[in-house]
Amino acid sequence: MLLIQRSSDPEEILLGEFDVIAAGAIPWRIEDGELQVLVIHRPRYDDWSWPKGKLDPGESIPECAVREVREEVGLTVRLGIPLEATAYTVNSKAKVVYYWAAQLANGAEPSVDGNECDEARWVGAKQAKSMLTNPTDSLPLDDLHDAHLAGQLETRSFMLVRHAKAKPRANWTREEGQRPLAATGRRQALAVARLLECWQPEHVATSPWLRCLQTITPYVTAHDIKPKMVNSMTEHAAQRKPEKTVKSLGKLLDKVRSQVLCTHRPVLPLILPLISARAPQAVRKLLPTADPFLEPGGTIVLQQPAGEHERIVSIEIHAPFAD
Known part of the structure; x- marks a missing residue:
């Protein structure tokens, strides 16, 4: 990897x-x-x-x-x-x-x-x-x-995080939205927080499902940030109303501010095309195009020029912490 x-x-x-x-x-x-x-x-x-x-x-x-x-x-x-x-x-x-x-x-x-x-x-x-x-x-x-x-040096970071490793779906019999992180996932959440510190996002948006909340909890707790719950970023919402999921990402990107979004693997193939559409070919070719898109706890970092929501000038993909 x-x-x-x-x-x-x-x-x-x-x-x-x-x-x-x-x-x-x-x-x-x-x-x-x-x-x-x-x-x-x-x-x-x-x-x-x-x-x-x-x-x-x-x-x-x-x-x-x-x-x-x-x-x-x-x-x-x-x-x-x-x-x-x-x-x-x-x-x-x-x-x-x-x-x-x-x-x-x-x-x-x-x-x-x-x-x-x-x-x-x-x-x-x-x-x-x-x-x-x-x-x-x-x-x-x-x-x-x-x-x-080129006017692309002063930028704002947008960070897209796939939630950390959760307890196996097959072993979970209760509500899917309450499926928590596994022990490895809790350690990955700490690593995600350390990674986020490098860009210091001031705003946090997340799927309200527990495994996403637990992934960003170490960072928001350290910075006393109240995360914004985005219901359209859950797995179920993305399946039922995918156009609303894409629209929600567009609204976040349009703000052009230092922020992070935590969501799920099934959501990624819906929202990555919007990111691709806002980046030049030399930049967007780095975006993942095949399942699983990101490993649990993996992060994509985008840079947007200050005041220009239609442009993404760089992309980085960071592998998750592994025991």
Whole structure:
């Protein structure tokens, strides 16, 4: 099972096998109308690069990216669009580094500890490219700069989650809407919450059935969010009135805000075509087209340009936590 698939990555990344996996982000801001990015100097390597590092045990790739920015420059970020990953060989091992854009408000300043990073500078994109020591580090910067020119850099995240693993249907004799998560599913729900933290959705919508509610409970509890119950996102409602289910998704997407929707496997083939219709071919080709579409606890992350509900500019698929 692939841990991650992203519309920003070339085929050699999507299909490649890597010995070492790392992640990072390019913090950016607009200062006096100019795009600026944060480059860092690492004394261990005596190079200029981006905040990045290898995965800790049990950590997802987006979690690693957020942690590395926090540890290296003292900034807590919310991930934006995915940027092209880089791959190269280190000590005869194939290594991949996944990157995201991370918008910061004006006035946010880094704090370095002098160990992993001893200097951080806000510079224009052109100057950053001339400073980078490793030529491959220019790939995600080029992605970021192109997105800025296209008006696709400032975005809002929409996250689609299939509920975590539930108790087997065959062993459940009571009301279907009350079928709860299995023990594995409860652990997956905690992992879903950790993943959501990387994008920090401020709004949560969900099917009111228990297994969906239990999937998003760790996140909404941590953030004191009252989830919106969407009755049309249950399995039964989707079967009886599929057009209403699709309409409900459209209304959520039209809000263009940071949000997450938790629903069921049988709902996915109804709503994925609407997502596909709002994305360009290069982006929508990543969407799953065959059952089960997502594994239990799996997540699709979409990015919508601020104020443009008809466009989806990137898609990511994240595999669920597995024991």
